[in-house]
Amino acid sequence: MTPDKQITSVSIEDKMQNSYLNYSLSVIIGRALPDVRDGLKPVHRRILYATKKLGLVPNKPHKKSARIVGEVLGKYHPHGDRAVYDAMVRMAQDFSQRYKLIDGHGNFGSIDGDSAAAMRYTEARLAPISEKLLEDIEEKTVEFVDNFDGSLEEPTVLPTKIPNLLVNGSSGIAVGMSTNIPPHNLSEVIDGLIALLDDPEMSISDLREIIPGPDFPTGGQIIGNSGIKKAYETGKGKITLRGKSKIEDRGRGRKRIIITEIPYQLNKSKLIEEIAKAVKKEKISHVSDVRDESDKSGLRVVIDLKKKANPDIILNRLYKYTSLQSNVRINMLALHNQKPEIMNLKTILNHFLEFRQEVITKRTKYKLNKAQDRKHILVGLKKAIDNLDDVIAIIRNSESTKRAKKNLQRKLEVTKNQAEAILNMKLQRLVSLEIEKLEEELEEVREKIDYYQSILNDESILNNILKEELNKIKENFGDQRKTEIIHDDSKADLEKSDLIKNEEVVISFSQRNYIKRTDSTDNIRTSKNDFITKVLSGTTHDKLLFITDQGQTHILKNHKIPAHHGLSTGDPLNNFLKLPLNENLIDIILLNDEVKEKYITIATKKGLVKKTKGSEYESTVSTIKAINLNDDDQIIDITVTDGEQNLLLATKEGYTIHFDESEVAPTGRNTKGRKGIKLADDDEIISINKTTEQDLVLALTAEGRGKASSIEDYEMQHRNGKGLKTMSNLSYQLLSAFTVKKTDEIIALTNKDNIIKKEITDITQTDRLGGMYSQFDLKDDETITKIIKSIHKKE
CATH class of the missing domain: 3.90.199.10 (Topoisomerase II, domain 5)
Known part of the structure; x- marks a missing residue:
């Protein structure tokens, strides 16, 4: 080895890691991702x-x-x-x-x-x-x-004066990350920028009123608002994009579907090929011909239908089986200060405004320096004209240009640059008209300097210039929106179409977790040692919400449950829904149009109450969050309310609190809720109930002791109090406490797998602080594990 060379050992893992990191940064910054400023x-x-x-x-x-x-x-x-x-x-x-x-x-x-x-x-x-x-x-x-x-x-x-990142969008794949920013309408984005400049505190929700969603060059329709809302608030989301079409009559009872706009980045030839394949495979029927009649006047794909074909049904099948409807993922990732960041709508707009303010500031400083330099020269020329005889004498008596320059500097007290300008001045500038022009130019330059300095010293003037420039861009290049936004999210659910016939159904659920779909209550059956705990009436287009103690909501569409008739007991729930082992089912709610307008109200073990509009549970994914739980908390009970009801909370230690539902303000799904009752350290909630004037409050213990008391004994209080006792004996703990009618029946399950039915009229009725009497004939070591209200009533 020669003495001027040295070998250094390097770990191959470190070398590979550093090399790959350098490569990644090069791809991210130098090739794949746009800059948030110019897009x-x-x-x-x-x-x-x-x-x-x-x-x-x-x-x-x-x-x-x-x-x-x-x-x-x-x-x-x-x-x-x-x-x-x-x-x-x-x-x-x-x-x-x-x-x-x-x-x-x-x-x-x-x-x-x-x-x-x-x-x-x-x-x-x-x-x-x-x-x-x-x-x-x-x-x-x-x-x-x-x-x-x-x-x-x-x-x-x-x-750039154009907010190009949003108006033209961007897509790219880097190392370990990707960006997909959809295009937007220039006029809307500029209106949003100006609104944000006027009110920097405005919310993303307010911005969405101005910039309602992406605007694609190929037009089409965006179905629903939820995906746009999520993308604008978090920087990530998914929207459903659909082509535009119309139905034409071609005579003799036949119609045709004309596709006039297709989803962004969809190949028209590929779409026609997909339609042809779907027809060939009989996924789409009653189609006689598919052809492309597009020309310079616009896109036109013609689908001729057979006689008596329903064009609406065929359109739905086109959405289902072809790319005429597709999902577009949004990931608003861009470079800010040479670092990749996922940004929400407001952040992107703010970065552009900050950049434009910076550009205007730099441009103004540049023009100010140019104006000051020009003023400096003009002042020197004016000195020369005012001392013209001295200038002529100095030039005549100087043996060289260099000497003349120095003599002018000394005699007229001007700078080197001014002296050069005097020497370069043409003789024509000495006529009176040219002298007047020089003085006018000097005055104009001084005004410009004052104007430029005002921009640099007053942010409001700078922002007014920014707004003027944006409005000028909008005036010159703005246009109408091309993509229509259909605000109903349910329109994206193709199963609410001819593909699933809208029929009335009855869904029954048993204690042993068997679920069955029938067309009436006459066909409800259970196996031996099982009984029905829930019967829900709806349609095949409705959904079931399975809400668990861990705050999760698992969604199952009614039509996914096979229809059963006769003596069938149904199917195990886990055939359709795999609940995690750490989650226990609390309740099943049928999500239909009525429930969407009401509230799903939840009570937790630690005394929290939360209500959320049913429509917030409308989702295209299979699992969503119902509540944001603390680590030591869980859902105990659920009820559906209409916003005008009275609620009764009950605790293990026998406390109750009765309050107006209006004291619980509605919140979104991903929230914790409000305090319903102040609990002792070792106490916890066991139920939440809606109440009416005819109700009895049934209180029962695991030992089979209990009583029924009139709701009148439970006076109304305010939420978040200590509540009232529902029994005088402090040695008991309640297993269940819920409201019932005198015509109701209850079912008790014991640790011996016994099922005991009891009518409410057979329960001892006392006042609120009355004694807890034995209500069930239990064996010595037998206890009750669960009590539910039967779906049957006395005639």
Whole structure:
């Protein structure tokens, strides 16, 4: 080994880790993710900058695309020419970009997936809107860095006046992360920016009133608001996008479906192929022909239907079995200060506003410096004119330009730059008219300096300029929304269509977790040693909510449960729903239109009460959260309320509290709720009940002791009090306490697997603090483990 070389041992794991990290950062920052300020990736930024440097502005002729690609490759982007050209092509496609950044001439591809012609055939120049991305770039508004070989400089970001990240969106896959930001309407985004500038504290909900959702270049329909809301609030979400269609009559009782708009980034030819395959496989019936009649006037895919075909049914099947309806994932990931961040809508808008304020500030400082330099020269020229005889004498008597410059500086007390300007002054400036113009220019420059300084010293003036510029952009480039938003989330559920016939059903559930769907209550059956605990009437389009003690809601659609008739006892619940081992089922609620307008009210072991609008449980996923529980808490009981009822909480130690439901304000699902009752350290909630004036309160212990008391004995109190005792004997603990009617029947289960039925009229009735009497004939070592209200009543 030569003495000037040294070998250092490096762990291959460390070397691989460092190398991969460097590669990851290079991909994330240098290729895959857009900057939150101008919404561009490096390749797009370099294409626009190189095109401008070539002079290919909108009022100049197009030039060959190969010329632009070569300029980008040779000066700024040392990667493959195909990658650069593909990026430029996409910027010129009106079906890919909401607002085209490149004005292409020639074949730049089609919505059918046709490739663009080779770059030697096509021509391009900047689109008019792109000038607004590059405007003021020469005025030191953005930072420039060396290009890849250090021979030139390129901008790190464009000083855009266009909120390009949102209006054109972006997609890309980096290492371990990806971005998918949908395009938006320019007019709406600018209105949102101006509103946020006027009120920086406005909420995302308020912004959504101005920017209701994405706006795709291919139009279509967004179904529902929930996905947009989630994406705008968290930066991540999923929306359902559907093509637009209309139904035409073609005579003789036949109709046709005309598809006029398709989902964003969907290949039209692929869609037609999907429709043909679905027809061939008989997933879609009563279709006689599918053809493409698109032309320069617009997209038109024609589906001819057979006689007596129902076009609405076929449309639903098209949504179900083809890409005419598809889900679009939103992941608003962009670079901020060279770091990838997932941002919500307000954050993205704020970053753009901050960037524009920074650009205007830098532009103003640049213009101020230029104006001050000009003022400096003009003051020197005016001194020269005011002392013209001295100037002439100095120039005549100086043996050289250098000496004349120094003599002028000394005699007139001017700077070196002013002296140079005096020496370069033309003799024509000495006529009286030119002298007057000089004085006018000096006055104008002073006014400009005052104006520029006012911008830098007063943020409100700067913001007014920002608003004026945004309004000018909106006036010049704004347009109408292309994508319609259908606000009803349920429209995205294709099972609420002809695919699932809407029929009335009865769902029964047994103590041993058997579930059965029938068409009437006449067919409800159970096996021996089992009994029905729940009977729910609804339709095949409704859903069942299985809410567990751990705060989770598992959703099962009614039509997923097979219909049974006759003597069948149904199917085990775990055939359809796999509840985690750590979760115990508390209640089943049928989610129909009526329940969606009411409240699902929950009581927890630790005394919390929470109510949430039933509509918040409408979801397309199979498991959602019902409540945000503390680690030591769990759901104990659930009831459905209408907002105007009285509630009764009961505890293990025999305390109750009776209060108006209005004392519990409604909240979202992912909240903890409000305190219903103050519990002693060793006490816990056992039930929550709705009450009426005819109710009795049934209180029972595991030993079979209990009583029934009139609800009148339980006077109304305010929520979060200690409550009232429901028994005088402090040695008992309650197993159950719930409201009943005199016509009700209860069922008790014991640790010996016995099932004991008892009518309420056979229960001892006393006042609230009355004695706890034996109500069941139990064996010596037998105890009650569970008491429920029977679904049957006395005639």
